[in-house]
Amino acid sequence: MICARCGRETExxxxxxxxxxxVDRLKLEKIRIKNCKICGRKFxxxxxxxxxxxxxxxxxxxxxxxxxxxxxxxxxxxxMEFEEEEFLCxxxxxxxxxxxxxxxxxxxxxxxxxxxxxxLALNTKEVEGGYDIHFSSxxxxxxxxxxxxxxxxVEEKFSRKLVGLKDGKRKYKDTVLIKxxxxxxxxx
Numbered sequence: 001m002i003c004a005r006c007g008r009e010t011e012x013x014x015x016x017x018x019x020x021x022x023v024d025r026l027k028l029e030k031i032r033i034k035n036c037k038i039c040g041r042k043f044x045x046x047x048x049x050x051x052x053x054x055x056x057x058x059x060x061x062x063x064x065x066x067x068x069x070x071x072x073x074x075x076x077x078x079x080m081e082f083e084e085e086e087f088l089c090x091x092x093x094x095x096x097x098x099x100x101x102x103x104x105x106x107x108x109x110x111x112x113x114x115x116x117x118x119x120l121a122l123n124t125k126e127v128e129g130g131y132d133i134h135f136s137s138x139x140x141x142x143x144x145x146x147x148x149x150x151x152x153x154v155e156e157k158f159s160r161k162l163v164g165l166k167d168g169k170r171k172y173k174d175t176v177l178i179k180x181x182x183x184x185x186x187x188x
Contacts, residue, residue, distance in 0.1 A: 001013065003017055003018035003021055004017060005017050005018075005021040005025075006018060006020070006021050012071075019071060019075065020075075023075045023076060023079065026076070028076065028079060028080060028081070030081045030082065030083040031044070031055065031056075031059060031080060031081070031082050031083065032044075032082075032083045032085065033052070033055055033082055033083070033084050033085070034084075034085050034086075034087050035084045035085065035086050035087070036086075036087065036088060036089040036092055037086050037087070037088055037092075038088065038089075038092040038096070039089065039091065039092050041089060042054070042055055043087070043089065044058065044059075045058065045062070048089070052082065056077065056080065059080075060077060091137065091139075091140070096136075098136075099136050100123070100134045100135070100136065100173065101135060101136055101137060101138055101173060101174070102134075102135040102137070102138045102140075102141040102173065102174040102175070102176070103132055103133070103134055103135070103173070103174070103175045103176070104132070104133040104135065104141050104144065104145065104175075104176050104178065105127075105130065105131075105132050105133075105175065105176065105177045105178065106130045106131045106132075106133065106148075106178050106180065107129050107130040107177065107178065107179045107180070108130060108178075108179055108180030108181065108182075109180070109182055112152070112180050112182065113130050113131055113180070116148065116180075117131050117133070120133065122134065122135065138174055141174070141176065145176060145178065148178060148180065151184060152180045152181065152183065152184060153180075153181045153183045153184075154178050154179060154180050154181065155178075155179040155181075156176065156177070156178055156179075157176070157177040158174070158175075158176050158177075159174075159175045159176075159177075160172045160173070160174050160175070161173045161175070
């Protein structure tokens with residue numbers, strides 16, 4: 001069988017065209033990806049991704065695989081174009097603001113605390129017995145606490161202070177005290 005556009009012989013047709021003519025005829029829109037300036041995460045279709053490859057996988061799965069056969073999708077994957085736009089994600093905005101929503105009080109042996117606090121780009125204050133770390137996001141603090149709990153044996157105390165109302169909802173400042181013991185759970 002012969003392609004109606006280019007005259008090549010092929011075994012499989014896509015709307016009376018060979019694979020290359022069919023793909024050439026398709027007009028793909030540029031994939032618009034928002035790229036965070038600070039953390040580098042990609043934002044596409046209301047989700048965050050760590051790389052362009054993950055965005056491509058999502059795009060193919062969500063849009064292309066439903067419309068086209070797998071051979072066409074494979075060729076289209078190579079022809080995709082990206083348009084990247086820089087912006088500041090919510091998480092990074094919060095981390096660079098001076099607003100304090102949560103405080104983590106680290107206490108324990110100085111050597112372990114210095115190892116944990118070293119390299120943190122957060123508002124860290126050295127106090128008697130350890131460090132106070134000010135977070136602008138409760139989720140960032142929870143993530144950091146979970147990392148500590150996975151590595152060390154800890155004692156945790158949690159307190160909450162009412163700081164005001166916003167849109168009729170109570171707003172709290174959380175304070176977490178973590179006492180780190182010298183015993184490691186896992187070595188990293």
